Amino acid sequence: MSLLSTSGLSKEFGGLRAVHDVSFALEEGEVRALIGPNGAGKTTFVGMLCGRIEPSAGTVRFDGTDISRLPAHRRIRAGMAYTFQITSVFARLSCHENVALAVRRRKGNVAKDVPEALRRVGLADRAEQLAGDLSYGHQRLLEIAMGLAQKPRLLILDEPTQGLADSEIEDFVALIRELKAEATILLIEHNMAVVMEVADAITVLNFGEVLAEGAPAEIRANREVQAAYLGTG
Amino acid sequence: MLASLEGAVTAAVLALTAVGLSLVFGIMRVVNVAHGEFFMLGAVLAWWVSSWFGGHVAIGFVAALVIAPMLVGAVAALADVTILKRIDYDPERTIVVTIGLLYVIQQVVLMTYGPEARPVEPPFNTRLALPWFEWGENGLQLYWPWGLSTTSYKLFVIAAAAVVLEAVWLLMRHTKMGLVMRATQLDGEMAQVFGIPVERVYAFTFGLGAGLAALGAVLIVPIQQAHYLMGGDPLLLSFIVVIIGGLGSLPGTVVAALLIGMSDGIISVFFSPTLAKILATLLVALVLVFRPQGLFGTRTA
Amino acid sequence: MTETAKAVILHLGLIAVLFALQFVLPAYHHGNMARVMVLATYAMGYNLLFGYTGLLSLGHAMFFAAGMYGMALTVRHLGWTPPPALLAGLLSGAVLSALVGALALRTVGVAFMIVTLMFSQAAYLTILYFTTWTRGEEGFVLQQVQRVFWGIDPSDPTTRYFLALLVFATCLMLSLWLVRSGFGKVLIAIRENEDRAQMLGYDIFAHKLGAVVISGTMSATAGAVYALLFGYAGASFAGVQYSILPLLWVLLGGAGTLIGPFIGALFTFYLIDITSGYTSAYMAVVGAVLIALTLFARQGIGGEIRARVWRGLP
Incomplete structure (x- = not known):
């Protein structure tokens, strides 16, 4: 059973589809990277995972229970932790x-x-x-x-290396490796070097939908991903 | 008929005052707790100006109608530049500061004008033979009173308020100043980038808002007397109107003012004035809690 | 010396000074000081919400009045003795603040300020509406015999001073304990960064509601004790002015410091006392001080001490 899963998760902002019908599963103990071009809906997606944003449709399950209706603090208490994209x-x-x-x-x-x-x-x-x-x-x-x-059982890190110096990034990579034994990690990250180094699997979001999912090597070789993301980024 | 005319007078003055408050909130995001004191200051200055001018009462009144709102507007603009600007329009500190302003204005008037209530004579009330004019920003317009001698001045109040509100609407919609003000409302920083002198727009808006309250007060002093504590009720009522009409929405504010003003007389028939006020304040609180966009506003995402 | 020991010594020291003062103060200031201590208790209640939780209420007079009338009305109309009447006052404050909090906390920022202002205004008007029982603005006096309990006579100046000190000291030490407790630290966290506090798993609404109830009940305590010690209840204590005054005291003394409310209440009391000797328009001074504080000294006196002398000042 997955630690965290979503089915049909969607969010519209005044008719604009930020996230559309995302079904996603995260296994206990894995390090998953969530990547995608700017505006792909990554932060909206994790916002719905941890209760900061109310989904327009779909459900979120954590550790086997439906947490779609729980307020953010209850989800944190259930074993999630979230670090903000903009330092808070x-x-x-x-x-x-x-x-x-x-x-x-x-x-x-x-x-x-x-x-x-x-x-x-x-x-x-x-x-x-x-x-x-x-x-x-x-x-x-x-x-x-x-x-x-x-x-936490699940640690969600929203662009943790943004603004860090190179030496600090190295320490961070080492820290994630160490943490692997203790927690499941969902990492939103722009720095591809970091992603390739620490992630067990990668999910690519584009225009609010899952474009591809797989091991780092597969994602690197995926033409669609290259076109949508690596090519532009 | 007479009761609803009374209600219409209340509504007219309330609409002017509340639109002033609404403009300031809409454009500057400032909740001006001293708004009622600007109203009171308008009334007191009207008394001063009209008693200073000798001759026909109408001369004094017309002078008051022009001078009092301008003076009050200037005082408000000065307060904006010296105080509000310096705290960067931080919402909570602005409220604290305008509370301070409320007491300062009120108490300075108490020290100078005194605790008495003083009447201002209406420019016409029984002299109905003369055609009269109303003064709006469109200039002078001829106006023929109807045969209702006791209500001639009240009719004038209603008409004057309507003209001024129309002028404010035109100013906001069809002039460069209005465009600039609306641009500032949407995004102050962006407006600054495009070279709009935001600081001056704010000072003008704050002055205009206070001036409208003062104008409402000048219109009402021939019916009510000028007193240093008269600012409380208009403040409360304006809050009610602005909140029910939807914060910052001018048409909503005017509709709500009409509704509240007209129903004020009717509600007071059924309840005691105190009970009516209790219900009104509770209504405002509950509207803010459950429908912050106002009763007539639509929720924006 | 640990920070805790320093904090306890500072606040016990203040209580000891106030205790000693009572033997040296002339009668006039002696009476004033008792009043200041009760008002400072009110300010401390206000400060728990404004200074420590970051919620600016413009309607605390309703809580003060709930305590005052909860006490005075039960004595006057039901013939209760002071101890149960005081409890009735506290309870009124607790219930009212829970009710108001549950509604007002659905709003934030400026809307919260206006909602509390409106509820308080409604409470004030309600007191006027029931003039038959409350005697409205004019108010009513509690006779000396109605106020005596357990052989204690609160109308005796010395007794009154001690009772005021007892209530002030209790609330001061309670506050000290509260702001250093886990609950108090979460309130501070909410004041500093509500989003982050929530994403650490804290129930923001429950903590804020707790803060409103504690703050409202402490304010009600001050109101009830005021009625007991000075034998008077009147609608003016429920008016807007009595919602603005604790804000002024706390801003002047230093929001989010425990001694701030007392310093602010003391200064303001004497400022008004002296000015009202010259003019009836003494509230102008209140207004001017509010403006000046907002413009030039946001931290107040306590904040300055914290910035310059002791960062750990609780």
């Missing part, structure tokens, strides 16, 4: 408190889990700094730390 941290709170908010919600051990999550993204020595004072790249890492600290 508590700017006027310390890094420690940012992560602690994530740990406290699942009634975890703040004293142990917060430093652990910060260490894994390389922000251990910045615990007391205000999140707003961090550089952009560090804020993105903090966001990932907040995702880790929730100990």
Whole structure:
């Protein structure tokens, strides 16, 4: 049984089809990349997965139960975690408190889990700094730390490497490899090098529909994908 | 007949005041809590101006009709430039600041004008033999009062309000100023990019909004008296009208003003005025909670 | 010294100073101080919602009045003794705030401000409508005998001062505990970034509703205690002005700081007290201070302390 699946998931914005009839399944333990040209509906799609956007039609199932009608916070409680495409941290709170908010919600051990999550993204020595004072790249890492600290079964990362320096991207790739053992990961990503390196499978969205799905090598060889995406990107 | 005429007068003045509030909200996204005080300031200035001018009462009244709204508009534009602009029109801080403005205006009037209520004489009431004119932005128009001697001035109020509202509509739809204002409404930053002097448009809009309230007040002072606390009711009623009519929609505002104004007299027949007010405020709150687009607005995605 | 210890010492220190003050203050200021402490309790209730949760209400007077009338009406018309009457006041505030919160929280931002303003206005008008029982604007006095309970006489100045201090200190320490609790930290998170808080799995609506009820009940406590200590209930306490004043106190003292409401209430009380000696238009000062604060000192006094002296000021 898949950890997460959708059937016929669609979203229209005032007659405009952002996502159309997407049926999608994610197996436990896999790292899936979701790619597609700008405006392909990737963020709308994951928005519907985690409850930020109400679908026009279709259902979302998580761990065997229909969660289509659940509000976002209930889905998070069920074991999802989501990191925002546009960095969204508590700017006027310390890094420690940012992560602690994530740990406290699942009634975890703040004293142990917060430093652990910060260490894994390389922000251990910045615990007391205000999140707003961090550089952009560090804020993105903090966001990932907040995702880790929730100990999710499914971690959804929306363009996590955007704005990171090359060395930070390398660390990020290593982190994803390490995380594989703990969580299922859905990664929206523009950086094809990262995708090819970490993903077990790739789903390509184009004009709100699934264009192709398969192993990285297959996707790379797929002519339609090349035409729609790789060719232009 | 007479009751509905009373209602129509209320509706006319309310429409002017509420359209002022609606313009400011629609274009600047500013909720002006001091709007009622601009109304009151218009009434008080009307008293001052008309008592300063000697001679025929009509001269003083016409002077008030011109001078008071312009002065109030200038005060509002000044407040916009010195205060609202500086806090970047942040919605919540704007409300706090206009509350401050409310108290400052109200209390300064109390200090200078005093706590008394003072009447302004209507320019005509019994002298019906003369043809009269109404003053709109279209210029002077001849106007022949009907035989209803007690209501001649009230008819004038209704007609004047209609002309001014028409003028505002024309200004918004068919002039360059209106185009610029609507462009600013759609997207302030974009308008700035296209070289529209957004700051000046905002100051003008805020002044215009306050000026309309003041004009409504000048029209009503011959019927009600000018008093430093008279701003509360128009503020509340304007809020009701603007919210029910759909925030920022001019036609909605006018329809709602007519509805509220006309029904005001009728509701008061069945309920006590206090109960009518309770029901009205609850209605506004519930409309905002359950139908934020207003009773007549359509939901936009 | 840990941050917690520092916070506890600071606030216990404030309580100790207020305790000591009562032996040195002349009678006039002694009475004023009791009043300021009750008003500061009201401001603290307001601050929990505005300063810590980021929700700006323009209608808190209805909660203050719910407490005041819940207490005073049961004493006057049902002949209750103060303890159950105080409870009735608290309960009125809790119920009203739950009801208003459940409706108003469906809106955000400016609409929330207007909805709370309208509900409060409706509450004020309701008090006027039932003038037969409430005596409207004029209000009514609770006699000394009606206010005595358990051998305690709240009309005695010293007793009154202690009761005011007791209520103020209790609410202050409760607030301190609350904002450092898990629940309080989620409120702060909602204030800082509601979207992010939701995507960490927190139920935003439930937390906000909790904040409205706690804030409304604390405001009602202040209203009920005001009626008990000063023996008066009147509709003016439900008017718009009494919704604006706590906003002013909190902005002046520093929103989102625990000592801010007290500092703000104290300053404003004496500012109005002194100005009203010169002019009847003292509310102009309130207006001017509101404008000046918004323009030049958004953080208020407490915010300045936090920025310059101690970042950990709770």
